[in-house]
Amino acid sequence: MIPLVSKLPKTGTTIFTTMSALAAETGAINLSQGFPDFDCDPALTAMVNAAMQSGLNQYAPMAGHLGLREQIAAKTERMHGAVYNPDTEITITAGGTQAIFTAICAAIRPNDEVIIFEPAYDCYAPAIKLMGGVVKSLELEFPDYRIPWHLVKRLINGKTKMIILNSPHNPTATILTRQDIDELAALVKDKDILILSDEVYEHIIYDGARHESMARYAALRERSFIVASFGKLLHATGWKIGYCLAPAWLMQEFRKIHQYMVFSVNTPMQAGIAGYIKNEHVYTGLAPLFGQKRDYFRQGLASTPFEILPCYGSYFQSVTYKQISDKADVDFALQLTKEYGVATIPVSAFYTKPNHNNVIRFCFAKKQETLDRAIDRLLKVTPQSI
Structure with a gap:
């Protein structure tokens, strides 16, 4: 052997x-x-079928179907007041997990330290380790599962390259608050620390609370990869289609990896989703x-x-x-x-x-x-x- x-x-x-x-x-x-x-929704599958019937069955552009990227840009501006360029700052991925892996692959080099919060979704640490990075895990405070920011501050040093956040959080169902955002912004200010924000449940927040996306805050947006998922949004997890938002300088590096990992994602599904999410009620x-x-x-x-x-x-x-x-x-x-x-x-x-x-x-x-x-x-x- x-x-x-x-x-x-x-x-x-x-x-x-x-x-x-x-x-x-x-x-x-x-x-x-x-x-x-x-x-x-049968209307969604009908739109995907119509795209197939119309001949949209060959490779999509590497960054994704332009119509879908445009709809994502419109949705993001409508929901979070953030403007992303569909040409240079949005990429369609084969699910949220691929987007997370690609962002880590693009940013993390051997001995870079990445802070994650546990309980943590299980794809974060393996991706960091595969890139030679060092996982710095910190437990959320039980039973409320809040981030102990005073302990985060102690973990940060010259090797800290990235902080991974997840809100709404899987598995604890907690969400980031404005206080969390303020603490995070203060910690990373004037430091070369990237943020990977896993926001695949962004539209599933209860009791009138607001989703505190990294996209809402310019100082955080400019250093963040933001990952979302159409599987969660459309009740179609088996389609494995997600996307990543990032400023152009980060997205340029993200796409270098993405093009050799999957190149492009299912074309008719992207076209169908683009038409379907024009209706705001979908999200x-x-x-x-x-x-x-x-x-x-x-x-x-x-x-x-x-x-x-x-x-x-x-x-x-x-x-x-x-x-x-x-x-x-x-x-x-x-x-x-x-x-x-x-x-x-x-x-x-x-x-x-x-x-x-x-x-x-x-x-x-x-x-x-x-x-x-x-x-x-x-x-x-x-x-x-x-």
């Missing part, structure tokens, strides 16, 4: 794959992986839709022994099970799947070091009948039964 030294020797199959596979194997309701169990209607599901699911959970944590954005609900069991969250999640038929994600999977907060995460982006069935099963969970 030819010897091969792994670049990610401690990395195995993601928890999302593991739990979804277990749900399929056991017939459990899958509230683990973040995807809707309902179809996207302004997301928060009310998922807000109703959030409230319904939380109401059902209120009758269980799970302790419900805050949910300010995204379509995830985290809970603690300290009143039920003292098992590790992976073991608890496996038992919940096998014996009660509800698959979830143990939040310790989003940490580098062992974590004992006893928190699991549910996805409530499901049909009401799916949520009803899940709640019925969760009502049977008691401290005596697990």
Whole structure:
């Protein structure tokens, strides 16, 4: 056998794959992986089909279908008051994860330090390590999952190249506040630190709160890669289409990598999406839709022994099970799947070091009948039964 030294020797199959596979194997309701169990709008698929029928089936431009980039620019200006040039500052990607990887690949060199906040979405650290960078992880303050800015300040040094932020946050469903923005702006002022802002749930924010995008603030916008996802926006995660916003000087480097990674993304889907998102309700209607599901699911959970944590954005609900069991969250999640038929994600999977907060995460982006069935099963969970 030819010897091969792994670049990610401690990395195995993601928890999302593991739990979804277990749900399929056991017939459990899958509230683990973040995807809707309902179809996207037939009007959208009709627009994609029309693009196919019209002959838009060859390579798109490397940066993406121009009509889609123009619609993204219009949406961003409308929502955040930020002007991005479709020609030089917007690139369509094969999903949000590819955009994140590409930005890290473009910016991080060996021994550059990157600050991430845990629990952290699991694609950040591996990408940093593959580029030879050094992950500097900092835990969010439990149970509110706020950023401890005084500790961030201590981590920053001459090797700090990037800070990765995620709002609305997966898995904790927290959001950045204006105070967070002010703290961040003060920390990076006059420093050569880039920002990678993962904003794939940008339109799913509740209770009248505003999404604090990096695009809103000139001092942050000029140093930021901003990543978004049409999978989350359009209930079409399987299409794997996202995009990146960045000032031209950063986007130039981003595209150097992007062109050799995927070159370009599915043409008819881009054309269909471009026509579809001209209707503002496509994105302004997301928060009310998922807000109703959030409230319904939380109401059902209120009758269980799970302790419900805050949910300010995204379509995830985290809970603690300290009143039920003292098992590790992976073991608890496996038992919940096998014996009660509800698959979830143990939040310790989003940490580098062992974590004992006893928190699991549910996805409530499901049909009401799916949520009803899940709640019925969760009502049977008691401290005596697990």
